[in-house]
Amino acid sequence: MDAVLRIERSVQAYPWTRGNFSDALSSGYLCLVEEAACEIRGFAVLMPGVEEAEVLNIAVAHAHQRKGLGRVMLSDMLAMASKMNWLRVFLEVRASNEGAIALYHAAGFTQVGVRRAYYRRADGREDALVMGCYLTGEKNG
Numbered sequence: 001m002d003a004v005l006r007i008e009r010s011v012q013a014y015p016w017t018r019g020n021f022s023d024a025l026s027s028g029y030l031c032l033v034e035e036a037a038c039e040i041r042g043f044a045v046l047m048p049g050v051e052e053a054e055v056l057n058i059a060v061a062h063a064h065q066r067k068g069l070g071r072v073m074l075s076d077m078l079a080m081a082s083k084m085n086w087l088r089v090f091l092e093v094r095a096s097n098e099g100a101i102a103l104y105h106a107a108g109f110t111q112v113g114v115r116r117a118y119y120r121r122a123d124g125r126e127d128a129l130v131m132g133c134y135l136t137g138e139k140n141g
C-alpha cells in the first residue's frame with residue numbers, strides 16, 4: 001500500500017487517498033501491481049460491474065514510464081475481464097492526458113462519451129473522456 005501510494009502521489013495532481021485504495025481492496029475490486037526486483041513499479045484497479053468493468057486507476061512510477069508497463073497492465077486487466085466473461089471495459093480519462101489516451105487507443109479503446117467539467121484542475125475544471133473497449137470481438141465504440 002505504501003509503495004502504491006508513493007507512486008499515486010508522485011504522478012497524480014489529485015491522488016487517491018489510502019482510504020480509496022483500501023475501499024477498493026475491501027470491495028473486491030481487481031487490484032494488480034507490477035513488481036520486479038522487489039520494487040513495485042505500477043498498479044491498476046478494475047471495478048467489476050454486472051457485464052462490464054471499469055478501470056478506476058492505473059499508474060506507473062515516473063522512472064519506469066514508457067517501457068511498456070502500462071500496456072502490459074492494461075492488457076492483463078482486459079484478459080482478466082475476458083475470463084470473467086464481461087462484455088466491455090470502460091474508463092474515464094482527463095481530456096488533457098494525451099499519453100494515457102494514446103495508451104488506451106493502442107489497447108483498442110474508443111471514445112464513447114464526454115463528461116463535461118468532470119475533473120478538478122488548478123485553473124478550474126476539465127472534461128473526462130469516457131472510453132470503452134468490447135471484449136467479445138464486436139466493434140469498439
Ligand SMILES: CC(C)(COP(=O)(O)OP(=O)(O)OC[C@H]1O[C@@H](n2cnc3c(N)ncnc32)[C@H](O)[C@@H]1OP(=O)(O)O)[C@@H](O)C(=O)NCCC(=O)NCCS
Pocket residue numbers: 011012057058059060061064065066067068069070071072092093094097098099100102103104106
Ligand atoms: C498513462 C501511464 C499509465 C502509461 O504507462 P507507461 O508504462 O508509461 O506506458 P507504456 O510504456 O506501456 O506505453 C504504451 C503506449 O502508450 C502510449 N503512451 C504512453 N505514454 C505516453 C506519453 N507520455 N505520450 C504519448 N504516448 C504515450 C504510446 O503509444 C506507448 O507506446 P510506445 O512507447 O511504443 O510509443 C503512465 O504514463 C502514468 O502512470 N501516467 C500518470 C497516471 C495516469 O495518467 N494514469 C491514467 C489515468 S486515466
